[in-house]
Amino acid sequence: MPAPKAVIDYINANADKFIDKLAKAVAIPSISGDGKHRGDVVKMAHFLKGELEAVGVSVELRDLGKHVMDGEELHLPPAILGKLGNDPKKKTVLLYAHYDVQPALKSDGWDTDPFKLVIDEKTGRLIGRGSSDDKGPLLGWINNLQAHHALGLELPVNIKICFEGMEESGSEGLDDLIKAEAGPGKYFDGVDCVCISDNYWLNTRTPCLTYGLRGLSYFKLKISGPGRDLHSGVFGGTVHEPMTDLVYVMSKLVTPDGKILIPGVNDLVAPLTDKEKALYDRLDYGVEDVESAAGGRIAISSEKTTVLMGRMRYPSLSIHGVEGAFSAPGAKTVIPASVSGKFSIRLVPNQTPDNIRAFVEKYVKDEFAKLGSKNTLEIEELHGGKPWVASPDHYNYKAAVKATEIIYGKTPDMTREGGSIPVTLTFAEALDVNVLLLPMGRGDDGAHSTNEKLDRSNYIEGTKLLGTYLYELSTVQ
Amino acid sequence: MPAPKAVIDYINANADKFIDKLAKAVAIPSISGDGKHRGDVVKMAHFLKGELEAVGVSVELRDLGKHVMDGEELHLPPAILGKLGNDPKKKTVLLYAHYDVQPALKSDGWDTDPFKLVIDEKTGRLIGRGSSDDKGPLLGWINNLQAHHALGLELPVNIKICFEGMEESGSEGLDDLIKAEAGPGKYFDGVDCVCISDNYWLNTRTPCLTYGLRGLSYFKLKISGPGRDLHSGVFGGTVHEPMTDLVYVMSKLVTPDGKILIPGVNDLVAPLTDKEKALYDRLDYGVEDVESAAGGRIAISSEKTTVLMGRMRYPSLSIHGVEGAFSAPGAKTVIPASVSGKFSIRLVPNQTPDNIRAFVEKYVKDEFAKLGSKNTLEIEELHGGKPWVASPDHYNYKAAVKATEIIYGKTPDMTREGGSIPVTLTFAEALDVNVLLLPMGRGDDGAHSTNEKLDRSNYIEGTKLLGTYLYELSTVQ
Numbered sequence A, B: 001m002p003a004p005k006a007v008i009d010y011i012n013a014n015a016d017k018f019i020d021k022l023a024k025a026v027a028i029p030s031i032s033g034d035g036k037h038r039g040d041v042v043k044m045a046h047f048l049k050g051e052l053e054a055v056g057v058s059v060e061l062r063d064l065g066k067h068v069m070d071g072e073e074l075h076l077p078p079a080i081l082g083k084l085g086n087d088p089k090k091k092t093v094l095l096y097a098h099y100d101v102q103p104a105l106k107s108d109g110w111d112t113d114p115f116k117l118v119i120d121e122k123t124g125r126l127i128g129r130g131s132s133d134d135k136g137p138l139l140g141w142i143n144n145l146q147a148h149h150a151l152g153l154e155l156p157v158n159i160k161i162c163f164e165g166m167e168e169s170g171s172e173g174l175d176d177l178i179k180a181e182a183g184p185g186k187y188f189d190g191v192d193c194v195c196i197s198d199n200y201w202l203n204t205r206t207p208c209l210t211y212g213l214r215g216l217s218y219f220k221l222k223i224s225g226p227g228r229d230l231h232s233g234v235f236g237g238t239v240h241e242p243m244t245d246l247v248y249v250m251s252k253l254v255t256p257d258g259k260i261l262i263p264g265v266n267d268l269v270a271p272l273t274d275k276e277k278a279l280y281d282r283l284d285y286g287v288e289d290v291e292s293a294a295g296g297r298i299a300i301s302s303e304k305t306t307v308l309m310g311r312m313r314y315p316s317l318s319i320h321g322v323e324g325a326f327s328a329p330g331a332k333t334v335i336p337a338s339v340s341g342k343f344s345i346r347l348v349p350n351q352t353p354d355n356i357r358a359f360v361e362k363y364v365k366d367e368f369a370k371l372g373s374k375n376t377l378e379i380e381e382l383h384g385g386k387p388w389v390a391s392p393d394h395y396n397y398k399a400a401v402k403a404t405e406i407i408y409g410k411t412p413d414m415t416r417e418g419g420s421i422p423v424t425l426t427f428a429e430a431l432d433v434n435v436l437l438l439p440m441g442r443g444d445d446g447a448h449s450t451n452e453k454l455d456r457s458n459y460i461e462g463t464k465l466l467g468t469y470l471y472e473l474s475t476v477q
């Protein structure tokens, strides 16, 4: 069932007030990755607690304890837990968003102060750090609750809320909380499905629903030899050089056209079905879109489906850089004593960090052994996360499809994403329910980048979309 | 003729004052390769001008104009030109040293502040950036001038001085100066021979004289693709990644056991004679010394002569690092947009930067073309210098042999060095005189590295050696 006209009218009538609220939220620089801003993250939590309580939600700021970041012990920002409605005849949906943001400085290349929301009347862009990732979507939920509260309407579903303040810094503390609150009598007991609004359309025109995410295994490959950095004039030609060895071993990981060379890794990929391939053929996204987003004509293939599957359903291996080698501008004639190559593999079903690790370690050690070098190699997995795929045939997705058709007049693209949102998998596994990724923003919003924006229409129509989704969810089979 | 006892006594009596002066010099962070420290390099020049004038040298700070470094236009530090004595019956020796230093940060791994000279009483080490390279040797000359000035003694030879402040950054401007001041009536007119103190003993026990240096060709290999850094989750598997290409191309440059793979490069090496090979067999330096100096059991061979020739008479190729990639600790999932690999080749006769460059450029481009990548490659030679070999039978060397025997009671090893001091070649070619490399420090001093040191005994005995050399030079045939 669509949302009542009164709710849609309320959203239209209060659009400017919703933008004002987004401006207030953006003005709090809740940067979780910078210890100096930890107080701002906590301030943001209290701001949201106030907003939620004002619309009838019972709220708890859950203490997640302490952690150490950059050598400093800090108190984690609280998780915001909330409940509204407890009608056993209604479905219960858990809403997740995050209220922390990536760092941003004007000097990074922003055209305007990143923590002052700028409304560009010409383009309709709402520009500011967190506008799209993830304060806009988070407020989208609150806007709907406010509409119902103001109109004296009951929600069509029971709501549970889990908003976190550490998403941009590894969601520290959240996994433990979710696992601890899963199960009979616990906070998340009774949740039927989860909706996460923290990703993006593929493009700037077609809404999408996302039912898969790649996982990640991140490795540090360290080769050491000399006791300290050496001068290449004095030692060049006399010793085994770690950097030479590292470059050799890293050249054996992946081909320039993206084929992973580590035996066993590709064998784990679930086979492609014709039905699945057809899905990629249909997506409203092409090679030109990828190249335009990348800023270079460097697509791995001229075939759209190959490129999209390279992002969504196949693993990839990227070499990120080298720690310990000379990395500054200029010319330094050093033989670095110890160099660590960083590379990671994006995982897809049925790969997991656990079943990938042994393949990577064995291969890297074997390739190094072939060199006959007197240097030593160590390989370490820095972090990892499993891939996730949900069933797009679940009622959770059906409700979102209908809501999208109502608000945007289009059937959404069904996508899988190349990146990771680890909490998705935690919800899916700990609560054993379907999880839906329902994006508000567009593919060019520039989350994590300079001049992050959320289009005004995506904020306001997106608010309607989230509300409509709740109504569709209440009746969908 | 040995130095007068009064001079040696003066040096012994003033050893602590000489160390104080070295501390003052080290305290000025005259890092030529960092624009922020350009003022310190100039400050160092003025400090030395004062020291030289105080001991009777007529000094000129010669303006070398401007240059561009890392996109910034900077004024070059001046060359310090000096004269003392003009007796046509005496030989005239030109003394060269440099007053700039390599960059150093405590966070690089120094145990102490690099720009505060620490006197380790237990080991006798004087620890600080530039202690050995090249402020200690430079002050060694000034210490002798001070002794003569204080004692009212005339020097046995005429002195000309050329101290520069850009040695660690390619000696910019100096070649032009030397060429301009060579010839009748010019500043360097009348110079009979040159003495450079800016290298090291092979080991920690046997003094040496150095009659050859390797040259250098330093390359920056840049591969670019995306318009900006990309997220590996979103773009991994969809685009050609510059870092993957760079690692491939760099893996084709040199084998892990040091064989240069660039066709043409090894063909230019002058053939080895039996007589020359015997010279390496005789040197007081072995595989254990190399490994001890390197701080690891990583020698390229177990044969002493192979290892020593790898340093002294064969070319080598070192990969120094990557600019533009992720180089910090931790795990960042970036696909860097543009990465520049830095590598250099140490050159030996008859290789020159000019005859090497075309081989390198062609090979690198050919190897990149094989990848079929859509990224683009640029290769740039950042700097280069020819190798140099002098006649060790010249009187300049005979004087240094005698001086070494007097001060250290040992005949010095005759060595060629693996590094470059490009000005050596410029002096040899522009002035057409014999050039001697007369080291003060030991093989384990760690120039260009962390915890650079000069042993107290090398500083003080080395000061005596430089003074004695001037006396031997005055009488040698």
Ligand SMILES: [Zn+2]
Residues within 6 Å of the ligand: A098, A133, A134, A167, A198
């Ligand atoms: Zn986010």
Ligand SMILES: [Zn+2]
Residues within 6 Å of the ligand: A102, A133, A168, A447, A448
């Ligand atoms: Zn984010």
Ligand SMILES: [Zn+2]
Residues within 6 Å of the ligand: B098, B133, B134, B167, B198
């Ligand atoms: Zn030097």
Ligand SMILES: [Zn+2]
Residues within 6 Å of the ligand: B102, B133, B168, B447, B448
């Ligand atoms: Zn140096």
